[in-house]
Amino acid sequence: MLNRFRPAKRPGHPSYSERACWPQRYRKGVLSGILLLLLCLGLVACATPFGGGSQATPTAGAATPTAGGATATATQSVLLGPRPCPTAVQSPAYWSGIVHTVAGVTSVARVQCANLMGTPELQALVTVTHQGGHALDVHVYTHITNPNPQQIFQLLNLYDGDAVISGYNTVLTAEVNQNSALNRGRSPANYQRDLFREFKWSDAQQTLVQIAFPGFFPDLTRYQAEADQAAVNQGHDPWKLDAIKVAQALAASSSFFNWGADAPARLISGGGQHDLNAVVEVKSLHPGGSTIRVSMSRLESNTNGGIWEVTDVSSPTLSISSPTSLARLHSPTTVTGRGPAFEGVIGSLRLLDHLYNQVGQAQVRGASGNGATTFSTSLSYTTDFSAGAQEGLLMLSTPSQADGSIATGTLLKVLLT
Structure with a gap:
């Protein structure tokens, strides 16, 4: 009965019964080929690049419900610099209730998003201004499309402040240090922003922590450096x-x-x-x-x-072994290193603040009276900013015996607390 449904043999082709007698290994080969083709097609579909050729990193649970009931798709890769915020949470008005602004008193000024935690999920940097005053508050949230975003960082009362996301996924802040040599004694109308800080996510501390920009000239901080880069791009x-x-x-x-x-x-x-x-x-x-x-x-x-x-x-003759570059200092701090001594003296240590002004100084005496030797010197300093750390420089120099000018020196970037 089944033979009724078998197709007729075409000239030059084996019959159904002949095909049924093909070697088993040949039939397995055909089946394997079909499976391999399907597998390849699946891999091609999975490997399609996102964003014009950059491979995206898959994210578990990419679809996240938003406060409005809509569904937002989480970013699929970790990129540097500011990113577009999901549409549902990009407006300052959305964040007014989350940061608890008060009408006529405080208002959300700006919302920026980025991969600040180093994961594919976006975080939001939200700045809040105080009406009729000069204070700026900085808030950072994660799980930003959830009905209740989680706050992971805040910095309050930055005088004439600003906060932006850097090209390195850090938060950069700027503010007026009213007690600095630049602003002390001036009227508020003539204040200048002079204190710049940088904050980076720490897995260990589960928040953003202050770090130091590796460079120190012509810019001491990343905020100043990125502003300088923009000016140079414009021909300055x-x-x-x-x-x-x-x-x-x-x-x-x-x-x-x-x-x-x-x-x-x-x-x-x-x-x-x-x-x-x-x-x-x-x-x-x-x-x-x-x-x-x-x-x-x-x-x-x-x-x-x-x-x-x-x-x-x-320097060819001077070196600092402790503290290390980008270390956080507390006063007094002990500085060790090597240098050439003359009548027991190697030279001097100077500590410079965020304006390159000297805030601490000590004479450096060697362990031996003359020639190359080691030193260990206690250095005390006083800063004019008490609300956190500031970036600064430690400088070791030796004088010329001919005219007292600086003969050579070495510089080290540090954080001053």
Whole structure:
């Protein structure tokens, strides 16, 4: 009976019964080929890139209910810099009830989103202004499309403040330090923002913690550096694109070496138009002067027009072993290192604040009277900002025995508390 339903044999093709007698391994091969084809088609579909060719990182539970009942799809990858907020939560009005603003007293000024926690989920930076005053409050939330977002960070009462998301997924803040040398004694109308801080997510502490920007000249902080980059992009200060000129400007600054603008400099490595790093040697023209080596990198690793930021200044004869770069200091702090002593004295330590002003100083005496030796020196300092830490610099220098000018020195980036 079943033979009725078998198709007729076509010329040149085996009959149904003949095909039924094909070797078993051949039939298995055909089946394997079909399965392989289906598998390949599935892989091609899964590997389709998101966003014009960048592979996305899948996120579990990508569909998240929002406060309005709609469904928002979470971002599928971790990218640097500000990201578009989900439509349902992008307006300042949405956040007014979450941060508990009071009509006529406080209002949400701005909402920005980014992968601040280093995961595919977006976080929201929400700034709140005080009407008729100068205070700015900073709030950061996660699970931002949930009915009740979770606050993971806040910073209150920044005078004439500002807060933005950096190109490194950190939060940058700016404010007026009313007690600084720049603003002390001025009227509020003439205040200038002068204190800049940076906060990065810490898995260990489950919040944003203050960190130090690795660079320290021509910009001490990332907030200032990104503003400088924007200005250079518009044609201002082109010297910041020249590694030799940046090194000479540092050596000429009265805050550091005061060697004058004509101090000779030579490129040791890098420094080309599309190089990421550079090392420049600068020589003092003062009697008995020596040299320094200035190491720098392009801001945000941008080799297509990124400005140079100095990250290290070393000396052929001086070194600091403790504290380490970017360390958080407390007064008094102990500084150790090596240097050449003359009649027991190596030189001096200076601690500079966020305006490059000296806030601490100590003479450095060697463990032995003359020649290369070690040192351990206690350094006390007083800062004019008490609401947190500020970025600063530790400088060790030795004088010229001929005229007392700075012969050489080394600089270290630190956080002052």
